[in-house]
Amino acid sequence: MQPHTLNVHIMHADPVMTAGLRVILGDHADFSVSTHAVCPHALSMAHVIVADYQGGIAAARQMPQDRYSPAPRVLIVTQFDKEWEVRMAMDSGVHGYLLQGCSADELVKATRSLSQGLRHLSESVTRCVADSLSRESLTGRETDVLRLLAQGCCNKSIARELGIGVGTVKTHVKGLMSKLDATARTHAVVVATQRGLIGPSQGLMRRPVNGFHNAALQ
Incomplete structure (x- = not known):
């Protein structure tokens, strides 16, 4: 495996979404794409995990915190866009949040951003988070x-x-x-x-x- 290869592991619960994500990401030569249903052991080599809402949160919470062995970055692709849903995901350690219906280019951009240690949120999600941070949360x-x-x-x-x-x-x-x-x-x-x-x-x-x-x- 070449050093520049980006291992992407898809753990989305929706088979149709999984197929679409695999096709889009697999179209890039520097991406090595695996799916959890076919190749679950590939999770151990993943740089970025692409998951549904619940799966992404679960994966983020279970990641080991080891600075010498960086854990995979988690990207959620979901239809959930409510304020509390987004904030819970971010508070759980999720690094990227895209809404279903995003462009293929944004999906690829988000995956690359996460692999570089950055975060990526859909524009509407960014506005949602910004608005929520400006307000005092309910207990x-x-x-x-x-x-x-x-x-x-x-x-x-x-x-x-x-x-x-x-x-x-x-x-x-x-x-x-x-x-x-x-x-x-x-x-x-x-x-x-x-x-x-x-x-x-x-x-x-x-x-x-x-x-x-x-x-x-x-």
């Missing part, structure tokens, strides 16, 4: 309260569901409304939905009250 508990507000729950119901006092609920509501620059509870839900912090009809996943929060919404 995990504020997000829990917000999602219950979206279900139409009153303060007493929220307090009962989360195992906290009504006064504490009021404090969280006041805090999240301030962070969302909302003028009313329903306005806060609308703003949060527009920003992708909660889905249009997303409710709180029922779970025992134990102090832990959904990792994707922290």
Whole structure:
């Protein structure tokens, strides 16, 4: 293998996407492209991993932190474009983030950039991250309260569901409304939905009250 060869390992969960990625990247002579379904052991030699959203996050979190043996760089190609989705991926150690539908040239450019130790985000993703960094993030508990507000729950119901006092609920509501620059509870839900912090009809996943929060919404 020549020193300049770039080993790209595709771990995308979508077989059609995998086929397309393989064709595009494999069209470049300096790329050695492998797919996880056919050649899983090639992962150990990869410089760049191209994956779907969940697979990319899992791969990034499992990479060893060894400065003497650099870990592969992770590039996600996905349709997920919500603020919290992008931020969770970046916080997990993902190095590149492209949206499905990007051009073949951008895919190749992103792969090369990651191999050089750089980051690459789609333009719309870059704007999303920049906008989110300019705003104060909701805490995990504020997000829990917000999602219950979206279900139409009153303060007493929220307090009962989360195992906290009504006064504490009021404090969280006041805090999240301030962070969302909302003028009313329903306005806060609308703003949060527009920003992708909660889905249009997303409710709180029922779970025992134990102090832990959904990792994707922290």
